[in-house]
Amino acid sequence: MQKIVNAIANLAAEQDPQAPLCAYIYDLEQLKNHASAMMAALPSNCQLYYAAKANPEAEVLQVLAPIVDGVEAASGGELNWIHQCQPQVPLIFGGPGKLVSELSQAIDLDVDAIHVESLTELQRITALCRQKQRHCRILLRMNISLEGIAETRLTMGGKPTPFGIDAAELDTAMAIVRDIPTLAGKPLVELLGFHFHLMSHQLDVGRHLALMKLYFSTYKKWCQKYSLNLPMLNVGGGIGVNYSDPQQIFDWKHFCMELETLIKQNQMEAVNIRFECGRFVTAAMGYYVMQVLDIKKNHGQWFAIGHGGTHHFRTPAAQAHDHPFFVLAAKDIGIELEQAETKITTTNLKSELVTIVGQLCTPKDVLATQQYVERLAVDDYLVFSHAGAYAWNISHQNFLMHAPPQRFFIRE
Numbered sequence: 001m002q003k004i005v006n007a008i009a010n011l012a013a014e015q016d017p018q019a020p021l022c023a024y025i026y027d028l029e030q031l032k033n034h035a036s037a038m039m040a041a042l043p044s045n046c047q048l049y050y051a052a053k054a055n056p057e058a059e060v061l062q063v064l065a066p067i068v069d070g071v072e073a074a075s076g077g078e079l080n081w082i083h084q085c086q087p088q089v090p091l092i093f094g095g096p097g098k099l100v101s102e103l104s105q106a107i108d109l110d111v112d113a114i115h116v117e118s119l120t121e122l123q124r125i126t127a128l129c130r131q132k133q134r135h136c137r138i139l140l141r142m143n144i145s146l147e148g149i150a151e152t153r154l155t156m157g158g159k160p161t162p163f164g165i166d167a168a169e170l171d172t173a174m175a176i177v178r179d180i181p182t183l184a185g186k187p188l189v190e191l192l193g194f195h196f197h198l199m200s201h202q203l204d205v206g207r208h209l210a211l212m213k214l215y216f217s218t219y220k221k222w223c224q225k226y227s228l229n230l231p232m233l234n235v236g237g238g239i240g241v242n243y244s245d246p247q248q249i250f251d252w253k254h255f256c257m258e259l260e261t262l263i264k265q266n267q268m269e270a271v272n273i274r275f276e277c278g279r280f281v282t283a284a285m286g287y288y289v290m291q292v293l294d295i296k297k298n299h300g301q302w303f304a305i306g307h308g309g310t311h312h313f314r315t316p317a318a319q320a321h322d323h324p325f326f327v328l329a330a331k332d333i334g335i336e337l338e339q340a341e342t343k344i345t346t347t348n349l350k351s352e353l354v355t356i357v358g359q360l361c362t363p364k365d366v367l368a369t370q371q372y373v374e375r376l377a378v379d380d381y382l383v384f385s386h387a388g389a390y391a392w393n394i395s396h397q398n399f400l401m402h403a404p405p406q407r408f409f410i411r412e
């Protein structure tokens with residue numbers, strides 16, 4: 001934590017007193033250590049790809065590319081960007097509603113696999129490969145029933161959603177796959193295996209293992225039914241972050257140990273099991289810092305207005321949670337603030353509940369509601385932790401045309 005305080009102190013020292021601080025701070029050293037530990041814990045037949053949609057910053061990709069097995073892109077824009085930032089990194093391409101031009105781009109980039117979301121997409125890929133006389137590799141993304149496994153707050157499958165192919169359509173998909181012509185003795189479009197990503201925000205190791213077990217049994221059932229010997233099973237991402245109690249961390253190491261047992265029990269050792277995690281990889285390395293502009297009471301409740309808001313940091317609004325934060329006073333970090341407004345009296349809160357909001361003209365611009373603060377004053381720094389995933393890049397940055405936050409990267 002001292003690293004973050006030092007980073008804020010450095011930024012504050014350079015700051016124009018009339019432009020209070022508003023910044024993202026990314027701890028790249030934490031990211032490197034965390035991603036390396038994730039990789040080290042994986043059973044030997046498992047791979048970890050990074051889902052770049054969580055945070056595609058070039059600096060983040062630069063740290064992760066040499067550590068992870070590859071990167072997942074979910075649009076043509078992401079494909080281009082990741083390839084431009086890290087030309088050597090293996091890519092996979094997923095996401096619903098892919099344009100024909102994006103599929104073509106993925107084939108030209110020779111991505112490791114395209115995750116097929118529908119029968120239409122399967123036919124488009126086949127037509128493109130035929131036209132180009134080029135091979136490509138695919139996984140069929142399937143939406144299967146959850147078989148009683150509890151849902152999380154963000155569930156993408158096991159019920160009607162736009163994601164993946166319904167299991168009822170698998171016969172048709174397999175018929176299309178069987179009809180794909182060959183080129184140089186190999187099918188133009190090679191089916192490598194199946195892809196499942198039924199839920200995100202998973203906080204429970206036992207439930208995630210139950211999901212893996214379901215994926216394994218489904219994969220085996222289908223391989224048997226269609227007489228296939230498929231080399232790959234993509235089990236998606238979905239490991240969550242407990243924003244209401246960030247000390248409760250998903251025990252990845254324990255999960256991986258139990259997974260190894262599950263792999264053995266289900267004789268899955270020969271299958272390449274691939275994860276594509278986003279949130280759990282980058283959330284904890286990011287901090288969003290807003291300096292307090294104003295504090296006021298309205299209809300009996302305290303509000304603190306920070307320099308910034310959900311147009312920079314939509315995570316709490318998107319997930320409907322109170323985002324964890326702590327307060328730093330300028331004197332805590334050894335900063336003497338220049339008193340530009342000497343004649344102005346401002347409110348100091350002591351042992352109060354306060355709602356933290358941003359600068360937008362909407363009551364939805366709330367980062368945390370009625371949270372206890374020991375003290376809070378104008379010019380203090382509100383530091384939101386776990387802001388490294390689905391944060392800046394999912395925010396409606398142009399709304400009200402406020403300036404973007406500064407970005408600061410802590411390196412080794």
Ligand SMILES: Cc1ncc(COP(=O)(O)O)c(C=O)c1O
Binds near residue numbers: 279
């Ligand atoms: C297909 C797919 N894979 C992986 C991910 C990454 O999920 P998470 O960030 O929860 O690990 C997502 C997230 O939406 C996804 O849709």
